[in-house]
Amino acid sequence: MSTAIIGAGVMGETLLSGLVRAGRRVDQLMVGEKRAERARELEERYGVAVVSNREAAAKADTVALVVKPQDMGDVLDEIAGELRPGQLIVSLAAGITTAFIESRVPEGVAVVRVMPNTPALVDEGMAAIAPGSHCDESHLTEAESLMASTGKVLRIPEKQMDAVTAISGSGPAYIFFVVESMIEAGVHLGLPRATATELVVQTLVGSAAMLRETGTHPVVLREQVTSPGGTTASALRELEIHKVRAAFLAAMEAARNRSRELAEGS
Numbered sequence: 677m678s679t680a681i682i683g684a685g686v687m688g689e690t691l692l693s694g695l696v697r698a699g700r701r702v703d704q705l706m707v708g709e710k711r712a713e714r715a716r717e718l719e720e721r722y723g724v725a726v727v728s729n730r731e732a733a734a735k736a737d738t739v740a741l742v743v744k745p746q747d748m749g750d751v752l753d754e755i756a757g758e759l760r761p762g763q764l765i766v767s768l769a770a771g772i773t774t775a776f777i778e779s780r781v782p783e784g785v786a787v788v789r790v791m792p793n794t795p796a797l798v799d800e801g802m803a804a805i806a807p808g809s810h811c812d813e814s815h816l817t818e819a820e821s822l823m824a825s826t827g828k829v830l831r832i833p834e835k836q837m838d839a840v841t842a843i844s845g846s847g848p849a850y851i852f853f854v855v856e857s858m859i860e861a862g863v864h865l866g867l868p869r870a871t872a873t874e875l876v877v878q879t880l881v882g883s884a885a886m887l888r889e890t891g892t893h894p895v896v897l898r899e900q901v902t903s904p905g906g907t908t909a910s911a912l913r914e915l916e917i918h919k920v921r922a923a924f925l926a927a928m929e930a931a932r933n934r935s936r937e938l939a940e941g942s
């Protein structure tokens with residue numbers, strides 16, 4: 677099965693590198709990328725063939741679309757004439773619905789919508805996938821196998837996609853923001869930057885491992901850290917006073933709403 681990736685920016689390269697690491701044959705992969713310099717870079721780094729979008733669409737069994745949502749209409753119009761029934765389009769674009777894609781490609785082309793995230797770069801990705809209206813099990817299995825090369829995959833109904841985008845798609849950015857804030861706090865408290873960074877990163881990794889390995893609810897894990905009258909309780913009180921919980925809710929609502937707007941082309 678040959679796979680083309682159209683749009684090889686951050687997420688396109690993440691997918692490409694994951695497929696290569698997972699052992700997909702490079703001669704079964706191809707890339708369509710608008711920026712010539714970027715295309716050359718990927719050719720050199722992975723030995724992958726860079727072709728026109730139309731050639732990618734004509735040759736590949738599966739076409740992964742990894743351009744920005746605002747570029748999807750143009751790319752679909754460009755490749756529609758090359759697509760044929762039985763092919764699979766896997767779209768990784770935020771906001772863009774399977775119905776939008778289906779309305780621009782020939783009848784019988786299957787569409788799967790995916791929301792990945794950047795930890796896929798280290799094989800710890802979280803991808804959600806939702807079928808369009810002409811998908812059968814083999815299409816979903818192929819999309820699943822594409823994304824499973826870089827982490828976990830969850831099947832969801834498409835109506836959950838905007839919320840998923842707000843939580844796991846954008847999620848790594850929130851976590852990095854928290855990490856960055858904690859490192860700055862450590863520096864403010866007088867720690868050398870390298871020490872603060874090591875402390876925060878290992879605390880993050882350790883906490884994530886506890887969540888995954890114990891399956892214990894985060895509230896219980898937080899209570900275990902919070903000694904009566906101790907340091908953690910003082911810190912958490914400040915987070916509540918500064919409405920951090922409410923800010924997270926508002927932030928993720930904003931991301932969900934932005935995903936909906938992208939569907940409308942803005």
Ligand SMILES: NC(=O)C1=CN([C@@H]2O[C@H](COP(=O)(O)OP(=O)(O)OC[C@H]3O[C@@H](n4cnc5c(N)ncnc54)[C@H](O)[C@@H]3O)[C@@H](O)[C@H]2O)C=CC1
Nearest residue numbers: 683684685686687708709710742743744745768769770792
């Ligand atoms: N970066 C992230 O964490 C995530 C991104 N996504 C989705 O992935 C898609 C790409 O996002 P990024 O990689 O962050 O953006 P990016 O800007 O890094 O990559 C987009 C790439 O598409 C190329 N491109 C634009 N028009 C093209 C055309 N007509 N033909 C061929 N290539 C073209 C650009 O030159 C660029 O290399 C977006 O739709 C985004 O919603 C989804 C989940 C997470």
Ligand SMILES: O=C(O)[C@@H]1CCC=N1
Nearest residue numbers: 769770841845846847
């Ligand atoms: O910020 C964005 O629009 C993309 C989608 C999810 C993560 N990055």
